[in-house]
Amino acid sequence: MGVDTSTIRTVRVTRYVTPLREGGSLPALAEADDGFLYALKFRGAGQGSKALIAELLGGEIARALGFRVPEIVFAQLDEAFGRTEPDEEIQDLLQASTGLNLALHYLSGAITFDPVVTTLDPALASRIVWLDCLLTNVDRTAKNTNMLMWHKELWLIDHGASLYFHHTWDNSHEQAVRSFTQVNNHVLLPWASQLREADAELRPKLTASVIQRIVQLVPDEWLANHDVQSPEEAREVYRRFITMRAAASENFVNEAQDARKRVI
Template sequence: MNHHYPEIRSVNVTRYVTPLREGGSMPAIAEADDGFLYVLKFRGAGQGEKALVAELIGGEIARALGFKVPEIVFAGLDSAFGRTEPDEEIQDLLKASVGLNLALHYLQGAITYDPAVTTIDPLPASQIVWLDCLLTNVDRTARNTNMLMWRRELWLIDHGASLYFHHTWHNWKEHAARPFAQAKDHVLLPQASELEAVDAAFRAILTEERIRAIVALVPDEWLNDPSLAGGPEERREVYVQFLLTRIASSAIFIKAAQHAREILI
């Protein structure tokens, strides 16, 4: 069987267009040297490189599972970029983000998914809930759905709040085998009636080979966290083992999500 594993293009940011003042990370719409617009995520913002790692791993796992996710690229930011930016807060952010950042292709004209307007069928709803339970994504609620409707299709965005175990590291093994308590707040949980069927299909897709290929995409310079022993390869291996353990323990988070759904409905 031939497997297609992701490759990430690299671009250089040429123009800062406008900030997207959402949350504390202050992403921005920016133009790159390939002529396209991107939503640029900065290494110097909020949770720093860890948010970029989560965005990359989460987004590419979602893509591997068949979800529509905007193309993810590595975005280089030159030290001279932003010197003429009049906004002091933005200028500080740009200075702190020199080097390799992450960006997603900008979906021009996309609108935020509104559960009051569009109903998602049980199967795709179950697939998205399963994904977010795997990634421990706390950011797919009715208040902030992190889904877009573009060209009449549903797109998943913003996985930077996933894999929150890496903010502490020391107890990642415990996190890997835990249920996902925040599933009770998931915007699609009421429709997610097919979690067990989804589990069988998705576990077959997310092989160790595929997980390793996705985690291998993370640049070494985003893995220089002094709070964890070892170098980038050791930290990369923690992500691999966390995800493999979580996949192997999926019955735990499925049962918890089903229980939360029973309470809701």
Template sequence: MATTIHQLQLRTVNVTRYVTPLREGGSMPAIAEADDGFLYVLKFRGAGQGHKALISEIIGGELARALGLKVPELVFAQLDEAFGRTEPDEEIQDLLKASVGLNLALHYLSGAITYDPTVTKIDPLLASKIVWLDCLLTNMDRTARNTNMLLWHKELWLIDHGASLYFHHSWQNWEEQAKRPFTLVKDHVLLPQATELEIVDAMFKPILTPTLIESILSLIPDEWLNDDIFQSSEAQRAAYATFLNTRIINANIFVKEAQDARETLI
């Protein structure tokens, strides 16, 4: 691990073709083709939650990858000013205009199917890993109604971390929020199977070092770190680091909340 920590980087692709919108999500992502010939699920900086959702995608996706969970490759996606001028749908055209420049995309898993908890049962250790991560990220968007997990080649893949880290939409009491339990874990689709949370806690804490956190946060473009309450992008990046490191140190708080919530379910 130590040899790769300082080498984290995301590829950059240029979007060449808008294929189709994915209207399931409120942020109107789309399937698009890039100049490397691959299809991607494109997340737009001009969508409702703006670059905050893209920041959450980077942090959540790359933390999951560092912990050995399956996540599609994340890339930066450059959108040219001329792109989408011929798009007939006005709503989509407005979205494309507002998203000129750097966006984020996930490799499109062709043929993947949405995880259905009534059809597929997940191993307790894997379920516990995902629940633990989502408690760390305060990810409210892994419910039975919207699992944000795909089955692809008989493996479970995590997608869509844009609703994570909701504290950063206002930064109100963020230092205090870092130590709070994640009460919405009660709605997590995998909570019933998450019987190994203490084992996962012991596994994950040594991996999630401040150095690793710093390397993941370094992936966020400075232009996306522009909240007025911070004097610089580095100050904002440091705040994210403080939040995550504090939350990892105090993980017993959210682990207990998850265990208690699971007890009430079964």
């Protein structure tokens, strides 16, 4: 079965502008052939294509559930692109990332969400906590909120640390129904007083057809090194994991509610 990329545009990277922040993943601000700037995530960095898969699946699931997420695009990086880059580390990264990468539309002027400055509605806070429990997203903490305020609206970014089961690829069925103990570090947990309501609202939206459509977006070349027989088999593991996790949402909702009682 071919990959349906009808909802994801492909752009060609034309200019590396600047690194966005220090760290293992080394994302960059880059310009593409459509004239827009993007936060570019490289397949040659950190956790490689698995981080891109988590970013794609996590971001598009969030979008399907009604959250604001910058447009996600596939970003084609030509082999010759890194040859003129003077920084040796960046040149190595670019050369290791030839081919299809992933990028998010750059929200120029956006500021990092600060819970001290901006108070979120409990319903929205609860929905975001629910989402991150579903995705097993360990990276929405006070230290690194991975949320932006842009034109007075909240946007979610950086889901590359989600779906961490795929780094070992073992016991995916068991991991799918586990609670999410890392929720106790979630930056929004103290405000997430409506987790049951969030569960009742969001779980029905994550239908089998929605999950299938999103999983089919993952390109074959990102799945080539998975410990399974084929890209289609790998997609099926992701589809089953997300489906089972949503069906067992009571487990992570209970864990989140218990964790919230301990922090307030």
